[in-house]
Amino acid sequence: MVEWTPEKIVAFQETLLKWYDNNKRNLPWRRDHDPYHIWISEIMLQQTQVQTVIPYYERFMKLFPTVQALANADEAILMKVWEGLGYYSRARNLQKAAQQIVNDYNGQWPTTVKELQELSGIGPYTAGAIASIAFNKPVPAVDGNALRVFARLLEINEDIAKPQTRKLFENIIKKLMPKNRPGDFNQAIMDLGASYMSAKNYDSENSPVKLFNQAYLDGVEDNYPVKTKKKRPIPVNYFGLLIHSQDDYLFERRPNSGILSRFWMFPLIKGDDIQTKKDASEDDVLRALEAQFLSTYQLEIHVKKIGGRPVTHTFTHQKWQITLLEAELNNSSDLSYFPGKWISESDFREIAFTKVQTKMWERYQQQKEQ
C-alpha cells in the first residue's frame, strides 16, 4: 500500500469535499442532521440500494416521525412498513433501540461511538455514521464503499471480506479525515463509491480523485479491492401446504428465531424431514407427509399436488424450492397442537408477508385460473 504526505492528504480532502459540495446526491435524509433521520436511513441502507430505500424512508417518517413514536409503535404496523425490505431483525432492533433511547436516555441521544454502539442494531459502521454526520465527531464510518474506495486509492491488499480488516481501514481513514467536516467526508466517500468508484462499471477516468487513485494510476484497478468470494446458496426443498375453508387459509407462525422469524406463512415442511423408504414414489411421499402432519400436529389432512412448477426463492445462503400442495382439512379441527391459525383473505392487506409467501400465494392464484 502507498503512504500519503500531509500535503497530499490536505489536497485530497479539499478535492473530495469540493466535489461533494457541488455534486452530492439530494436524498431525503440529507435535509437536516437530525440523528433520528440519519439513524433510520443508515439502518435501512444496510445491504440495500438507495433507490430501494427512498420510498420506505418516506413512508416510515410519516408513520413514525419521532423516536417516541417508534418506541410506542405497534409491532405489526412496524413490520408492515418494513415489508419487502428484508433483514427484518433490523426493524425489530430499531424499535428496541428507540425504547432504549426513550427509557435509558430520557429521549436524549447519546453522542459517542461507544454509547451509540450499545444500542440494538447499531454496530461500528452505523455508530460512526451517526456520530460523524449528526454530531460532527471526527470518526470514520467504514462501510463497503469506504473499504472499496480506500483499497483502490491506496492499493491496500488486505481481504475486505475479513472482519479484522475493518479496524485496519479505520486506522488508515482516521489519518485521512478532516477534523472540521467528518460527516461530509464520510458521505463524500459513499457518494464516490456509488458513482465513479462503484464495484462494477466504475469510471475512474472521470473521477474527481483520479490523481489520488494509485490503483488507477498503476493500471491495476481490477485487482482492488481484494475480496474472497461468498459461498453459493444451498438448495433446500420444501412442501408448501394450501389449506383453506371458504375465504380462510391456514397459516403457520414461524419460530421466534432464524430466517423469516415470526412471519405468517403457509405451512412449510422440509423435504428432508419426510421419512420414506428408498425408491418411494411421489404418492408414497405425499402419504408419508400426511402421516407426519398427523403425528406432529394431530391434524388429519389429504393432500394433492398442484400443477405448475415449484416456487423458487433464493436467499443469501439458501435456495428454496417449494412444491405446492392443496390439502383438505376439516375446519372444525382442533388446532391446539398447531402453531398457527386461520386467516381470512380479507385480512391479508393488514398483515406483513415475506416475498416467498407472496410468491406462493400468486402461484396458487395463477393455478386456480386454469
Place this chain on the structure above:
DNA sequence: AATTCGTGGAA
C-alpha cells in the same frame, strides 16, 4: 472467525 440474517437490480 465464520455464519446467518432478505430483497431487488444489473450484467
Place this chain on the structure above:
DNA sequence: TTTCCAAGAAT
C-alpha cells in the same frame, strides 16, 4: 439463468 452486489449487525 446465474452471479454479484447494495450506507452491516448479531451470534
